[in-house]
Amino acid sequence: MVNIQFLLTGTELMVGDIVDTNSVMLAQSLKEHGAELSRKVTLGDDFSALVAEIEHMSRQADVLIINGGLGPTEDDLTAEALAKVIARPLEEHKEALTHLQAWCDKRGFRLEGANRKQVILPQGIKLVANAVGSAVGFSVEHNNCLIICTPGVPSELKVMWAEEILPLLKPRLPNLDKVKTIKLHLFGIGESAIQNIFHNQLADWPKEIEVGYRAASPLVELKLTVRSDSAEKILPNWQAKIMGLLGAHVLSFKNLDPQEPATIAKCLVDLLAQNNQTMTTAESCTGGLIASNITRIAGSSQVFEAGYVTYSNRIKSELLKVSPDTLEEYGAVSEAVVREMAEGALTISGSDWVVAVSGIAGPGGGSAEKPVGTVWLCWGKKGKLKTQCLVYPTSRQNFQRFIANAGMDLIRREILEIKELPSYFSRTGK
Amino acid sequence: MVNIQFLLTGTELMVGDIVDTNSVMLAQSLKEHGAELSRKVTLGDDFSALVAEIEHMSRQADVLIINGGLGPTEDDLTAEALAKVIARPLEEHKEALTHLQAWCDKRGFRLEGANRKQVILPQGIKLVANAVGSAVGFSVEHNNCLIICTPGVPSELKVMWAEEILPLLKPRLPNLDKVKTIKLHLFGIGESAIQNIFHNQLADWPKEIEVGYRAASPLVELKLTVRSDSAEKILPNWQAKIMGLLGAHVLSFKNLDPQEPATIAKCLVDLLAQNNQTMTTAESCTGGLIASNITRIAGSSQVFEAGYVTYSNRIKSELLKVSPDTLEEYGAVSEAVVREMAEGALTISGSDWVVAVSGIAGPGGGSAEKPVGTVWLCWGKKGKLKTQCLVYPTSRQNFQRFIANAGMDLIRREILEIKELPSYFSRTGK
Numbered sequence: 001m002v003n004i005q006f007l008l009t010g011t012e013l014m015v016g017d018i019v020d021t022n023s024v025m026l027a028q029s030l031k032e033h034g035a036e037l038s039r040k041v042t043l044g045d046d047f048s049a050l051v052a053e054i055e056h057m058s059r060q061a062d063v064l065i066i067n068g069g070l071g072p073t074e075d076d077l078t079a080e081a082l083a084k085v086i087a088r089p090l091e092e093h094k095e096a097l098t099h100l101q102a103w104c105d106k107r108g109f110r111l112e113g114a115n116r117k118q119v120i121l122p123q124g125i126k127l128v129a130n131a132v133g134s135a136v137g138f139s140v141e142h143n144n145c146l147i148i149c150t151p152g153v154p155s156e157l158k159v160m161w162a163e164e165i166l167p168l169l170k171p172r173l174p175n176l177d178k179v180k181t182i183k184l185h186l187f188g189i190g191e192s193a194i195q196n197i198f199h200n201q202l203a204d205w206p207k208e209i210e211v212g213y214r215a216a217s218p219l220v221e222l223k224l225t226v227r228s229d230s231a232e233k234i235l236p237n238w239q240a241k242i243m244g245l246l247g248a249h250v251l252s253f254k255n256l257d258p259q260e261p262a263t264i265a266k267c268l269v270d271l272l273a274q275n276n277q278t279m280t281t282a283e284s285c286t287g288g289l290i291a292s293n294i295t296r297i298a299g300s301s302q303v304f305e306a307g308y309v310t311y312s313n314r315i316k317s318e319l320l321k322v323s324p325d326t327l328e329e330y331g332a333v334s335e336a337v338v339r340e341m342a343e344g345a346l347t348i349s350g351s352d353w354v355v356a357v358s359g360i361a362g363p364g365g366g367s368a369e370k371p372v373g374t375v376w377l378c379w380g381k382k383g384k385l386k387t388q389c390l391v392y393p394t395s396r397q398n399f400q401r402f403i404a405n406a407g408m409d410l411i412r413r414e415i416l417e418i419k420e421l422p423s424y425f426s427r428t429g430k
Numbered sequence: 431m432v433n434i435q436f437l438l439t440g441t442e443l444m445v446g447d448i449v450d451t452n453s454v455m456l457a458q459s460l461k462e463h464g465a466e467l468s469r470k471v472t473l474g475d476d477f478s479a480l481v482a483e484i485e486h487m488s489r490q491a492d493v494l495i496i497n498g499g500l501g502p503t504e505d506d507l508t509a510e511a512l513a514k515v516i517a518r519p520l521e522e523h524k525e526a527l528t529h530l531q532a533w534c535d536k537r538g539f540r541l542e543g544a545n546r547k548q549v550i551l552p553q554g555i556k557l558v559a560n561a562v563g564s565a566v567g568f569s570v571e572h573n574n575c576l577i578i579c580t581p582g583v584p585s586e587l588k589v590m591w592a593e594e595i596l597p598l599l600k601p602r603l604p605n606l607d608k609v610k611t612i613k614l615h616l617f618g619i620g621e622s623a624i625q626n627i628f629h630n631q632l633a634d635w636p637k638e639i640e641v642g643y644r645a646a647s648p649l650v651e652l653k654l655t656v657r658s659d660s661a662e663k664i665l666p667n668w669q670a671k672i673m674g675l676l677g678a679h680v681l682s683f684k685n686l687d688p689q690e691p692a693t694i695a696k697c698l699v700d701l702l703a704q705n706n707q708t709m710t711t712a713e714s715c716t717g718g719l720i721a722s723n724i725t726r727i728a729g730s731s732q733v734f735e736a737g738y739v740t741y742s743n744r745i746k747s748e749l750l751k752v753s754p755d756t757l758e759e760y761g762a763v764s765e766a767v768v769r770e771m772a773e774g775a776l777t778i779s780g781s782d783w784v785v786a787v788s789g790i791a792g793p794g795g796g797s798a799e800k801p802v803g804t805v806w807l808c809w810g811k812k813g814k815l816k817t818q819c820l821v822y823p824t825s826r827q828n829f830q831r832f833i834a835n836a837g838m839d840l841i842r843r844e845i846l847e848i849k850e851l852p853s854y855f856s857r858t859g860k
Contacts, residue, residue, distance in 0.1 A: 011642065012644050013470075014457055014466060014467045014468075014470070015457050015458070015461045015466065015467070018454075018644070019449055019450075019451065019454055020449070020450060021449065023472075024449055027444060027445050028445070031445050036444065036445065036474070037444045037445070037474075038444075038474070038479075039471065039472070039473055039474075039479070039483075040443075040444070040471070040472040040473075041469065041470065041471050041472075042453075042469070042470040042471075042472075043468075043469055043470075044466070044467075044468065044469075046468075049468070049469065053469075071621070072621070072622045073621050073622060073625055073643065074625070075643075106823055107821075107822070107823065107857060108821060108856060108857045108858070109856075109857075113622070113626060114622035114625055114626060115622055132825070153645075153647075155825070155828075281718075281739075283718075285725075286722070286725075287721055287722050287724065287725020287726070287730070287734075287737070288711075288713075288718030288719070288720075288721030288722035288725060288737050288739065289718070289722040289725075289726075290718075291717055291718030291721075291722070291739045292716070292717050292718035292719040292721070292722045292830075294717065295715075295716075295717020295718060295719075295739070295741060295830075296717070296719075296826070296827060296830065298792070298793055298794065298826055299794070300717070300741075301741055301742065301795075304717075304741050305740075305741050305742035305744065305745045306739060306740060306741065306742070306745040306749065307717070307718050307737075307738075307739030307741070308737075308738070308739070309711075309718065309721045309725070309736060309737030309738070309739070310736060311725060311730075311731055311734050311735050311736065311737070312731070312735035312736070314735065315735045315736040315779065318778070319736065319778070348748070348749070349745065362728070363728055364728065364729070365731075396726070396728055397726060400722075400725075400726065
């Protein structure tokens with residue numbers, strides 16, 4: 001097996017300021033391509049330690065990926081350390097300078113001083129393009145090891161990994177492309193509930209199809225991996241069985257860019273666009289989170305025209321025409337109010353679908369009758385609105401995130417005419 | 431300085447199934463006690479690799495903390511590998527057996543088979559008590575290095591760290607309890623610009639005050655660390671100098687919970703609450719992101735009543751009373767439209783402050799005249815509205831996040847009557 005090692009640099013990683021997600025991304029991707037990380041070292045920004053480590057690792061590994069330390073500041077030492085290891089001088093790299101100049105021009109920045117440091121690279125390296133950030137990556141062979149230097153910013157590494165580095169590694173990974181993985185994204189069901197279904201209803205599951213889970217809160221990712229042609233042949237049949245049992249929870253996407261996270265918002269925007277329909281939102285306790293999740297998706301302007309954040313009672317009445325009497329009689333967190341919010345938003349926006357939420361996100365504002373975590377949702381089409389109360393006591397942020405996702409999921413289920421009730425309805429209030 | 435290294439073992443860490451939080455906890459604690467992690471290595475469950483690594487690390491380090499691999503299963507190899515390194519036989523450890531027996535009794539488990547593996551330890555080790563789990567920790571001196579083996583379960587490590595390991599380390603950490611760190615959170619200025627200020631205007635910066643940076647996009651965290659009484663004494667004076675030069679960019683917080691992230695939204699909610707004022711939002715391209723950032727903050731209902739997400743032209747007119755003629759003449763992304771959006775939102779909400787944004791988040795919708803990344807902002811109070819055009823071409827998500835933060839920052843600056851222009855105004859459009 002190819003020995004692939006990963007060297008992470010940056011004092012921020014050593015002092016606990018940052019949780020390392022880069023190596024998780026990278027390890028998962030390697031695994032999907034039939035390879036594995038052999039060893040990972042994390043170092044602070046210490047020049048001589050860095051030099052010794054690169055030399056030591058390059059003697060053990062076939063591929064060494066160095067992450068971080070490419071930026072413009074004094075503690076960015078990767079290029080200098082690598083130059084020392086491979087005994088080559090540093091020089092201003094023309095192609096890198098062109099990239100940096102273009103990057104600055106595009107943003108109206110002047111290229112000066114410290115920034116220029118990013119293009120001082122060891123002589124003879126090969127550039128690895130960075131389609132997103134200012135610092136280029138670069139690679140060189142040393143001690144029969146392919147050393148690849150990459151930026152520490154996760155979004156930049158992710159793009160560079162998929163577009164530049166995997167193709168570079170391809171000749172060295174014999175199993176690449178023999179492995180096939182299918183990812184299913186589920187909402188509203190937990191890992192252990194899925195496992196129970198496998199135990200009880202899929203007891204004859206074939207060993208050649210590996211099953212993996214990953215919690216990607218609030219979703220669960222279910223991965224099916226096959227490593228042979230024979231396993232690949234039986235995969236569709238078993239996937240269909242899973243869909244029969246779990247299909248209501250599985251999100252589908254029309255065109256999910258590999259770089260794009262799988263979200264309920266993306267799934268919902270796809271569905272609405274396919275049906276040529278629009279939706280609107282009337283949000284109290286989620287405070288615009290549903291609207292911002294939807295509008296995060298490119299192309300959402302096709303399906304989303306208006307969102308209403310009505311945090312106070314006064315605004316609920318003035319903007320969405322919720323009756324002050326209803327507010328007075330039932331309180332803001334009530335079935336009657338959330339229904340009037342939904343009706344108001346539908347009427348004034350003219351959208352096809354609506355979701356309205358009113359609840360107590362906490363930490364304050366709870367009572368014995370309506371504790372923190374209580375929320376009423378109303379969703380659906382004109383004349384066909386449904387309501388439900390959930391109780392989801394957790395941190396304010398987790399509450400808002402879960403309820404925003406549940407709100408979108410409820411519209412998704414309506415559009416798909418899913419009869420099955422989502423499992424989070426078991427968390428009901430009165 | 432004491433050289434402390436950390437060896438994490440476990441294939442689950444190598445294949446990306448687990449995000450390593452143990453070393454973050456440990457590094458933060460060390461830092462609080464004036465020490466630092468020098469190096470960290472992560473390895474899969476491979477016996478010979480483990481033996482080589484322990485030997486190699488024990489030659490470099492004064493303290494080596496090994497984490498994981500103490501459990502009952504076949505891939506738990508730490509005790510066996512350590513025995514090989516220190517050339518001592520494995521034997522059933524009496525005290526460890528007593529602990530395990532008590533642990534099993536308490537839970538009504540029978541102590542048998544595989545479980546007994548956890549007490550087969552290298553001869554001559556010292557136990558490190560585990561108050562929570564079944565596997566004890568243990569320590570030994572080798573190559574003048576104190577090697578401490580610890581359980582991988584985060585909750586067990588946490589207790590063992592505080593109660594057993596820190597006291598063990600105390601004689602080796604002379605700076606324990608002498609360190610003080612101040613964190614400043616800045617927006618609208620980059621790391622390299624801050625460094626330029628240090629170079630040019632703070633050239634006489636004293637060495638006893640360590641300066642560190644961390645990009646916490648879109649903020650930059652600036653950390654000042656002192657490790658002696660004399661340095662602590664001069665810290666306020668130098669902090670004041672920084673504030674004189676960078677103060678306009680520094681966010682202040684009234685009461686920031688240590689667990690709570692420092693955000694512009696939090697700073698703004700604090701400021702508005704102190705002034706007993708309210709704000710509203712009129713969002714097109716940020717689609718509710720400003721509203722959801724604000725309402726994420728506990729207590730925001732005091733300062734935020736209404737937010738308007740007006741994604742389409744029709745809704746801009748119907749909801750915020752933007753004149754169709756203005757939209758027709760100037761287009762949605764224009765000074766005139768964003769001003770009418772702000773005026774409309776102020777009038778119908780009755781809030782004290784407003785921020786309105788209209789721009790092209792991309793990836794589609796750009797033109798030669800108004801490329802992707804162009805955005806108009808309008809902010810301020812009734813009768814005192816200001817406008818500005820920025821050009822910030824990046825990914826849709828980064829654009830939305832930056833502009834949402836800039837919008838909040840502009841209100842923050844107005845409330846504080848900061849005359850200095852934010853540096854992102856250099857990214858202007860026409």
